Structure formats: C-alpha cells, structure tokens
Amino acid sequence: MSELRRAADALRHAGKIVVFTGAGISAESGIPTFRDELTGLWSMYDPQRLETANAFRENPALVWSFYLWRRRQAKEAKPNLAHLLVQSLESSRRQVSVITQNIDDLHERAGSTDIIHLHGSLNVPKCFACHRPAELAPEQFAVPAHGLEKEPPRCERCNGRLRPGVVWFKEDLPVGAWKGALTNARECDVLLSIGTSGVVTPAADIPVIAHSAGATVIHVNLEDVSLEGENEVMLVGKATEVLASLFEAAGI
Numbered sequence: 631m632s633e634l635r636r637a638a639d640a641l642r643h644a645g646k647i648v649v650f651t652g653a654g655i656s657a658e659s660g661i662p663t664f665r666d667e668l669t670g671l672w673s674m675y676d677p678q679r680l681e682t683a684n685a686f687r688e689n690p691a692l693v694w695s696f697y698l699w700r701r702r703q704a705k706e707a708k709p710n711l712a713h714l715l716v717q718s719l720e721s722s723r724r725q726v727s728v729i730t731q732n733i734d735d736l737h738e739r740a741g742s743t744d745i746i747h748l749h750g751s752l753n754v755p756k757c758f759a760c761h762r763p764a765e766l767a768p769e770q771f772a773v774p775a776h777g778l779e780k781e782p783p784r785c786e787r788c789n790g791r792l793r794p795g796v797v798w799f800k801e802d803l804p805v806g807a808w809k810g811a812l813t814n815a816r817e818c819d820v821l822l823s824i825g826t827s828g829v830v831t832p833a834a835d836i837p838v839i840a841h842s843a844g845a846t847v848i849h850v851n852l853e854d855v856s857l858e859g860e861n862e863v864m865l866v867g868k869a870t871e872v873l874a875s876l877f878e879a880a881g882i
C-alpha cells in the first residue's frame with residue numbers, strides 16, 4: 631500500500647486528530663521562517679540576537695519594533711490552502727485540535743477553533759516585569775514610519791515594559807499550553823505533523839509522545855523527518871500540495 635493510501639486510511643478512521651504545525655505551513659503564506667535571513671530594514675540583524683530576553687533588556691525599543699514589523703508581515707499574509715484544509719477536518723464526528731509552534735494567527739483566520747500556541751503569539755504582548763498579558767489598541771501595534779525604534783508601551787498594573795508574548799530562546803514554554811498539548815498528543819488517534827523541523831525542543835517531542843501513546847503519526851514536510859516508527863507515514867512535499875492529495879484520497 632502506498633504511503634498516501636496508508637495516511638488516508640488512518641485519517642479517515644480517526645476520531646481524534648491533532649494537527650501539529652511549524653514554520654513550513656506559514657512559509658507558504660509568505661512568512662519567512664526564523665532561520666531565514668532578515669530582509670529590508672532588518673537585514674543587518676541576526677534574528678537570533680533579537681529573540682532573547684537579554685536583547686530586550688539591552689534595547690527594548692529595538693526588539694519591540696522588530697516584533698511590530700513581524701506582526702505586520704503576519705497580518706499581511708493570508709491563510710493558505712493548507713490552513714483551510716486543516717480547518718475543513720473539523721466535522722461532527724471528528725475532534726480536531728491544532729498545536730502550533732507558529733506565532734502568527736493564520737490558523738485562527740482560517741477558522742480553526744481549538745488552537746494551542748506553544749511558542750506564544752504576536753498578538754498578545756505581556757509585561758516584562760509581572761508577566762500579565764496585555765491588550766493593546768490596534769494603533770499601538772503600528773510600525774514606526776521613520777527609523778526602526780519605538781518604545782514599548784507600559785503595563786497598566788505595574789508600569790513595567792510590555793514585551794512580545796512569544797517564547798524566546800532559552801525560555802520555557804507556557805505551562806498551560808504545554809500541558810494541554812501533552813494531553814491532546816496522548817489522546818489522539820492520528821497526529822498530522824506539518825512543516826515542523828523537528829529540532830526545536832521540547833515542541834519536537836510532541837509527535838514522539840503521540841506515537842508512543844499509540845497514535846499514527848503522519849509527517850508532511852519538504853524533507854524526510856520520520857523517526858522510522860511502525861505507525862508512521864512520511865509524505866514529502868509542500869504542505870498545500872500534499873494535504874490536497876491526502877484529503878482527496880481520504881474522501882474528506
């Protein structure tokens with residue numbers, strides 16, 4: 631039986647599906663992965679040097695402005711066919727949850743309803759001092775017109791600086807998100823892993839945990855990222871193209 635057929639059969643018979651997504655799915659909407667070189671005004675910076683708490687401590691305006699720019703990139707992008715197909719899995723007899731490593735809101739905008747953001751979100755800043763999430767008015771997210779830098783707004787509770795609500799290098803994942811992801815991974819029949827590099831831990835453990843708990847794991851990636859387990863299927867290709875073939879084969 632072909633890999634596609636095996637994957638389609640597993641998907642068709644699954645009651646609980648977890649869709650686990652990474653940068654690869656957003657890349658097809660034009661959002662660069664964090665390993666890509668930065669463009670335009672930001673091309674002189676190394677992204678890894680802007681995505682740390684130390685960088686924010688040293689130059690909060692620079693880091694805040696960098697994330698305003700990334701948020702605008704994400705806002706200008708549109709959900710692609712892969713996001714829409716993920717949403718279309720939701721039906722009365724299937725329970726579908728999304729666990730994403732992406733900080734954009736493309737799954738939300740595609741209409742998915744149950745989404746865990748393992749690495750936080752560009753849309754929910756939090757206080758650097760007291761960690762409370764903060765709501766900002768749309769104009770506060772405006773990218774500065776001249777120059778790169780804009781001071782972050784202040785926390786209403788403690789007057790600390792607001793920081794992007796994303797997980798930076800060396801930071802722990804949000805506890806609630808991680809616990810929820812573990813529960814969903816352990817309980818699902820099929821884990822559909824799309825566009826994840828498998829190198830950013832502990833997020834990369836999610837497919838392993840689902841597999842150990844008895845789920846069939848379907849990988850969709852530009853490269854072979856399989857762990858060579860028994861209940862594992864590797865579909866190599868672009869997320870939009872592979873998912874379109876897979877869902878057609880499964881009759882979804």
Ligand SMILES: [Zn+2]
Nearest residue numbers: 757760785788
């Ligand atoms: Zn605060």
